[in-house]
Amino acid sequence: AQSVTQLGSHVSVSEGALVLLRCNYSSSVPPYLFWYVQYPNQGLQLLLKYTTGATLVKGINGFEAEFKKSETSFHLTKPSAHMSDAAEYFCAVSDPPEYGNKLVFGAGTILRVKS
């Protein structure tokens, strides 16, 4: 069964600083990996996803993530934090279609951006 671990339930950075949100996954087959963002009292918005191919994935709002199979990681980064990035971020894993289609989420990381 798939599982996701997000290291750090809260991360605080200064505006303009690097954002690094950590995600490690467990999957018995090559995974599909996702990052979602949730603003207060809103739904989940897809930031980026990895399915196959290039391991460095670029998403919206300047975010990117790199799939590292050897480390079973899919960390999310952004070079320069903006106040509008303050939100909760969820890493999620899914099996490829031929193995099922469940999307399993990590516990989430709340990002705080200080001015």
Add this chain to the structure above:
Amino acid sequence: DAGVIQSPRHEVTEMGQEVTLRCKPISGHDYLFWYRQTMMRGLELLIYFNNNVPIDDSGMPEDRFSAKMPNASFSTLKIQPSEPRDSAVYFCASSTRDRGRLFTFGSGTRLTVV
């Protein structure tokens, strides 16, 4: 496309009452998921359907919860009787099986049981 549509957006009900949450998936998506979000347990997958058939309901908390998908464009999640601990935000999502798979979430229903 209007996206995944959930109704109602907010629901307040008294303990013991029946609650029905509704979801309209994106046209052409053949998978539908129900999730529950709480502070304590995060985002939990309750049940998902493929081509209107329930595939995995292992996340459904107990017999008070039931979900149906009578056709490709509509699903319901019912709680009967409701309890205060059911208070949460319930999300519906839909997706396709293709390799560019995209799970799209609705805006959620915030349920409060008093």
